[in-house]
Amino acid sequence: MNNTTQLFRRSIIPAARRHYVSTSKPPVDTGSTASDPRLETIRRVLFESPKREQPIQLEGEQLEQHETIERAWKLHKMRTREARERRLERQFRAMEAAMNELEKTSDRLYKAAIVKSRHMTYPKQAKIPTETPSPQGWDYAFKGSQ
DSSP: OOHHHHHHHHSSSOGGGOTTTSSSOOOOOOSSSOOOHHHHHHHHHHHSOOOOOOOOOOOTHHHHHHHHHHHHHHHHHHHHHHHHHHHHHHHHHHHHHHHHHHHHHOHHHHHHHHSOOSSOOHHHHSOOOOSSOOTTOOOTTOOOOO
16 A cells, blocks of 8 residues: 555545545435436536636747737738728718719709618518528428429
């Protein structure tokens, strides 16, 4: 016997609680939650946070390189966002100029352009994909065009 085993045999921790030391399996809970592997998987997926690797600790020159790359990426994203905003602003101004020109040209066409249609436009009338079956179910009597 090694020293660790002797210490645990002499300790005040009861043998039933020392299951983590022995090579045998820990005591099985015979209550309502039996050790079903499916239940364990469900518990793990639903309630445990995902195991994450520890972030790499950078030092010195590597840290400086990382921060430089990070700043460059943020600068790139900022410039992309600003370019998009400028493009949208130009589009809006062009649309506004076109509406002003249409108002000067034809009052009838201008009013028709600003009136909202009673009919839905394409994106609104498109069917939203769902994962539920249709209420009619499958049409077994359907015969394709032959």
